[in-house]
Amino acid sequence: MSQKLGTAVVGTGYIGYKHARIYSEVLNSHLVAVVDRDRNRAQKIANELGCRAEYDYRRVLDDPEIDVVSICLPENNHVKPAIEFAVNGKHVLLEKPMAMTTKDCDEIIEGIKGTKVKFMVGHLLHFDPKYSRAKECINRGQIGDIIHIVAQRNGLISAGRNTGVAGNISVLHHVGVHDYELALWFSKGKVKRVYSEYCNRLLPGIATQDSFWGLIKFDDGSFASIGSSWVLEDSSGADVSARMEILGTHGLIELDCGIGGSLRIFTKEGWDFPDVYHWPVVNGNIAGALREQLVHFLRCVIEDKKPHVTIEGARLAVRVVELLLESAERGVPVYSK
Template sequence: MKVAIVGCGGLGNVHAGAYSKIPGVTIVGVCDIDANHLSKMAQRTGAKAYESFDEMLEQSGCEVVSVTLPSHLHKPFSIKAAQAGKHVICEKPIALNLEDAAEMIRVCEENGVRLFIGHVVRFFPEYVQMKNKIAQGALGRIGVAHLKRIGGHPGERRPWFKDEEKSGGVVLDLMVHDLDFLRWSLGEVRSVYGLRKLEGNVDYAAATLVFESGAVANVEAHWGYQGPFTTAAEIAGSEGLIRSDSSKSVSLQIRKAAADNAKGPFVEVPQSPGFHSPFELEIKHYIECIVENKQPIVTAQDAYKALEIGLAALESARTGKAVFLNNSAQEVSR
């Protein structure tokens, strides 16, 4: 499988590293407008460097294109790759509005190519374990979830993150990870109420999601936090509680209601997060989906829905009113 990468920054290098570990995959082209980034990526991968994306599509012989560009560029580059007959692995969010996301999905389908979106949290072992415990009924009926994702402002090193029209801000770039995970684990979202504070170098958002099942989730996302990047999740059900906190030495804790003869109220069962990079697991899975023509763990439709929830949180934060989602609508048309 011959792949090409457009965007030679941080995530471009992450994709390159993942491809290098997949047997049968060769990086045949890399592209970026930053000559320094482009040169370093070409040297690292041994792939030909292209200043022109069109030339890379025409000349490299690639079958798959990784789109690891700023979010506002996801649509035009994904569509151009699809129209050239290339499968697309695009970073999240799928786009910054639903119209663009729908067009990406439609154009890929019309050109007979696959579209994969990098919602990598579905490949983090601790989140997979939480999802599986919920699906297995280990926690009983889910009542309340609390999730957070906080860290420094990426705009300090990459100014485009501070431009709402290019990044979507903390909600569409960071919170969207947890929005996708929650929908994957708890089902469709009925309503969203959002709050947001933008002040100087702080971009903070909180959202309360009410699910069709009746479960409620509170989600926080924060750029400008002075401490280390941290993620945490706590999901409570009628039969138990599950926790994950990246700041703890143990990544996952499961607390079960104690039996009558137990000495304490809870039993903790720590779990290992594993040793494989979630990005490597994700990229390998998407390549397998192309080769074996199978359904991915996260679909382009899932990415569309995560974006829809994020946009609802932003609309609610603007208006001060809850936003209700229509889950009876059909999938984005083919």
């Protein structure tokens, strides 16, 4: 993989900055531009990473220097830029979730038909060694047939306030979609019906639930029970607290990350549980699952391979989120058609 691709990042918030930094560090990427409506932030990152700053993504749509674009905009702003970049021949890595609704997902799928570009939704946990190893174990039949999947993911309350309240975005779209997409990836069954409940004590409004629990019944008899929240206090020392259990007919897989994880540091300020899987800094460079994801996508473009995360799987995760929100609103189980 000796070819070098011109890259750009649209949206330079928390995750977009990390995309840009990785593109500036890996050998097969030349970071051409970062794009953000916040001119000061875009220019600051451009100065740091040695690239161009732009303030409107339309200014780089037909830039001949750019081959690959990471779109790291808020969840409700994915459709138009994803289609426009693909139509202009740019390979697109779109941050999860694919969109807010299956209607928007279908608009993207229809809009990029015939473009012949590589397109992948950034479901990061496919590249986390814990979850990828679990998938391998399941595929090899090491735990037999899945009986149940139980997961819980707790995000920080600052994310709930900044992303959920400000952007009117559900905790399911921002936090829960990680585990729902994983459950769909692990399961061999098809979604039969879903049921959900939520609690709202700290964050106002139906779109920004404190905690949300969903139950998925698959047509093979197995089920997944998944909790998602973003009201964990920022002082917890971890960006996320997450765990998952996969029980099979012949074995069990347990996964854990976040609070009490594999690295614990105690100082006079209290406990710290640094991330060592998703984007740890090693010898000055970002490593971990996010780097693996971006390198994988670059390799797919260079070697003309199919991206690991399928567009159909990303769409199905959004569909399940839609069904769960409908169940919560109606107070009854909802069947998948």
